[in-house]
Amino acid sequence: MFDPKAEAMSLDERAALQRHRVWGLVDRLLAAGGVQGRRLRDAGVGRGADVTLAGLRDLPFTTKQDLWDHYPFGMLAVPRDQVAAVHGSSGTRGRPTLVAYTRADLDLWAAMCARSLSCAGASPGSVVHNAYGYGLFTGGIGIHQGAVALGATVVPMSGGMTDRQVRMLADLRPDILTCTPAYALRLGEAVAEAGVEPVSLKAGLFGAEPWSEELRTAIEDVLPIKAMDVYGLSEVIGPGVATECLEQDGLHVNEDHFIVEAVDPATGVPVEDGAPGELVFTTPTKQALPLLRYRTGDIASLTRGECACGRTLARMSKIIGRADDMIVVRGVNVYPSEVERVLLGSGLVRPHYQLVVDRRSPTARLLVACEALSGDPEAALVHALYETLGLTAEVAVLPEGTVPRVEVGKAVRVVTWEDGDPPLPGLA
């Protein structure tokens, strides 16, 4: 439930708490003697009390490469036998990233996910239909533990087997749906096909992949819910790092446990509040895998100041994209979510799309594969993409049902066509 003591404390009080916690973190990293401790020593930090919050920006970063270099357990700050669970993400680029939790970390994670659920409108007694995947991925088990900690009733559906999900939505009358935004769309289509009206649903807590305001509207068109954004990443803890409140004016970052900065991705220098930058997190209270200034690769802007809901936690914008998902076509930089905004904002196509980068010849082509609602929107979309994003792209309008629907895992928004057959039928 909304905890004013933690979520609405004064900025001074929170800064004092964070400072104290960061001191503890720095002392633990120095004592653990791993790569983060070594870098702190090299930066002249001999003990926690040497560090100030304002001085955090001068401390060394930690990156995904560090986790890979020390895979699987080389960055633990506790003995291996204190690790209660591991999780991770398969990564869109092949290499797994593994993270570890002590029992205390699992309790913290459950509390943060309970906070997220309640921020989005869940309460004790809510029925939570959880269609995030269960397993190494943090979505399913993270939200599950949060729902239990909140005192809700959790329905552990995991992803896929959509017919059975529709049945459970009809029979168990959940008020909260949790899954990826792309799967929410798929479920919306499936309930319509089955003639089920999931009238019990009130809110959905969607995350794990970028999604635009236009996709929010598309989900709210097919499901009778308020679609809310939840953000997180395995390295920081999983879901439960930041969530929208009912004001929907940014995602509240749980800053008492996850200190956030936004930095210029090229220089690493912090950007002004309000300007887009790469999110960087410090986790002062985590035990097994505490991270100092972890670079997420996710681009968003930050704002500070009290929200109309009463929370004083800093807010982040929706994620604009991942630094490494940016496509460069003939010198124009574009994130898939920007293309999504144009497509869905046009009202001409279904909310399913895929970007195909054709690299069969030296000058790459970008093909935007989509499905028309009616007529032939190709020329209008080519024009809108150029006008809005400055992007020269070809639009391939495919028959309904051709663009892959997401059943399990995260939506794949960009595919590369290196040689041979097209990745989607009907492309040329």
Ligand code: DLL
């Ligand atoms: O996706 C954790 C999660 C599960 C968050 C369920 C929300 C709901 P990973 O598999 O480690 O963890 O992937 C983390 O996913 O760095 C972002 O690039 C992306 N991501 C997560 N949430 C959002 C979001 C989980 N709300 C990576 N909007 C992150 C945009 C998101 N991107």
